[in-house]
Amino acid sequence: MNSPRIEVDLAKIRQNTKVLTGRLKARGISVLGVTKAVCGNPVIAQAMLDGGVSGLADARVSNVQRMREAGISAPITLIRTPLLSQLTDVVESCGSSYNTERRVISALAAASTDLGINHGIILVMEAGDMRDGILPKDIISIAKYVAGLQGVTLKGIAANFACFSRVPPDQQKMVLISEIAKDVEAQCGRALEIVSGGNSSNIPMALSRSNLARINELRIGEAILLGVDPVSGDRIPHLHTDAFVLIAEVIEMNDKSDIPLQPQELPKGSRLQIVRHYESGNRVIISVGQQDTDCLGLTLPSGMTHLGSTSDHLVLRMSHSEVGVGTEIRFGMNYSALMRAMATPNVQISFLHPPRSLRTRKLKPAHSHLNLV
Ligand SMILES: *Cc1c(COP(=O)(O)O)cnc(C)c1O
Numbered sequence: 001m002n003s004p005r006i007e008v009d010l011a012k013i014r015q016n017t018k019v020l021t022g023r024l025k026a027r028g029i030s031v032l033g034v035t036k037a038v039c040g041n042p043v044i045a046q047a048m049l050d051g052g053v054s055g056l057a058d059a060r061v062s063n064v065q066r067m068r069e070a071g072i073s074a075p076i077t078l079i080r081t082p083l084l085s086q087l088t089d090v091v092e093s094c095g096s097s098y099n100t101e102r103r104v105i106s107a108l109a110a111a112s113t114d115l116g117i118n119h120g121i122i123l124v125m126e127a128g129d130m131r132d133g134i135l136p137k138d139i140i141s142i143a144k145y146v147a148g149l150q151g152v153t154l155k156g157i158a159a160n161f162a163c164f165s166r167v168p169p170d171q172q173k174m175v176l177i178s179e180i181a182k183d184v185e186a187q188c189g190r191a192l193e194i195v196s197g198g199n200s201s202n203i204p205m206a207l208s209r210s211n212l213a214r215i216n217e218l219r220i221g222e223a224i225l226l227g228v229d230p231v232s233g234d235r236i237p238h239l240h241t242d243a244f245v246l247i248a249e250v251i252e253m254n255d256k257s258d259i260p261l262q263p264q265e266l267p268k269g270s271r272l273q274i275v276r277h278y279e280s281g282n283r284v285i286i287s288v289g290q291q292d293t294d295c296l297g298l299t300l301p302s303g304m305t306h307l308g309s310t311s312d313h314l315v316l317r318m319s320h321s322e323v324g325v326g327t328e329i330r331f332g333m334n335y336s337a338l339m340r341a342m343a344t345p346n347v348q349i350s351f352l353h354p355p356r357s358l359r360t361r362k363l364k365p366a367h368s369h370l371n372l373v
Pocket of ligand 1: 034036059079
């Protein structure tokens with residue numbers, strides 16, 4: 001089979017989703033499956049739906065369109081504020097979107113009125129991540145503004161954590177968001193359907209006994225796909241951490257320990273020193289590089305050490321010699337490695353445990369790289 005490729009175990013994704021949605025449902029929280037790390041791959045999105053998510057979410061309209069073209073009809077929320085240049089596509093493909101800018105909201109209202117549809121607005125509140133978000137003091141006035149527009153409906157408010165700033169969510173923030181939701185409802189005279197508390201970084205808290213106040217939704221990507229809490233990197237109990245494996249081939253193997261390293265030049269005036277170090281043992285060159293993935297985000301098989309990478313090569317040292325040219329090596333991936341590997345056309349995607357519908361369906365040419373195993 002071709003390499004490099006990502007082997008995706010759909011049964012593990014369904015299982016992770018089922019465990020998380022089941023445990024969060026018991027706390028009154030529904031889950032949106034976030035597909036941006038897999039570029040809206042419709043087969044993986046379907047595995048999330050089969051596992052029990054109530055809808056999907058992605059940051060890019062192109063990913064949403066990819067899912068719609070593959071026949072996914074579940075509700076999809078755009079979780080990045082829409083680009084002014086893409087508004088028609090947004091209202092045609094997404095039922096709701098995350099918003100922080102009046103100018104964008106009014107243009108969305110005009111675009112959906114033109115198309116004769118209604119678009120849901122979720123206002124994103126700044127809660128410490130320092131990325132996109134409306135300051136708490138400005139939420140009420142924007143909410144009132146949205147409530148007065150034709151073509152859009154104020155559906156809820158949302159906060160985000162631990163993406164840009166790495167600040168994790170806490171109970172006080174959940175209470176604060178809930179209080180703001182209550183104020184918005186009082187001022188706008190209508191109930192908010194959604195109070196969305198955050199992403200995978202909320203899971204440890206959501207599964208503990210913390211007071212989640214009005215939070216009734218989380219958007220989950222990393223925990224479903226990789227089974228880990230993005231803040232600590234720890235495995236979430238009962239989840240699979242190996243639903244995705246990157247497989248690449250050995251293209252050269254040599255003991256290069258006798259070759260003297262070329263003296264490297266330092267810039268004039270540098271106070272750094274070059275410390276020479278020689279590595280003994282076999283050097284293994286693998287057919288994957290920085291263009292394909294985040295090489296530092298790969299988990300190596302035991303006995304292998306990372307020496308470095310270039311655009312198309314990964315260089316490892318190996319303490320044993322059971323591998324040879326052509327041997328396939330299996331790597332685990334963190335979020336950064338996964339998201340890059342899923343985005344490049346050079347890495348093929350093969351699925352384990354596809355649902356019956358996919359096994360029998362004749363695949364369209366657009367999916368000609370899809371291997372069913
Ligand atoms: C990426 C993203 C998520 C999902 O984050 P994970 O850590 O993968 O669960 C949720 N909400 C927003 C706004 C995002 O940008």
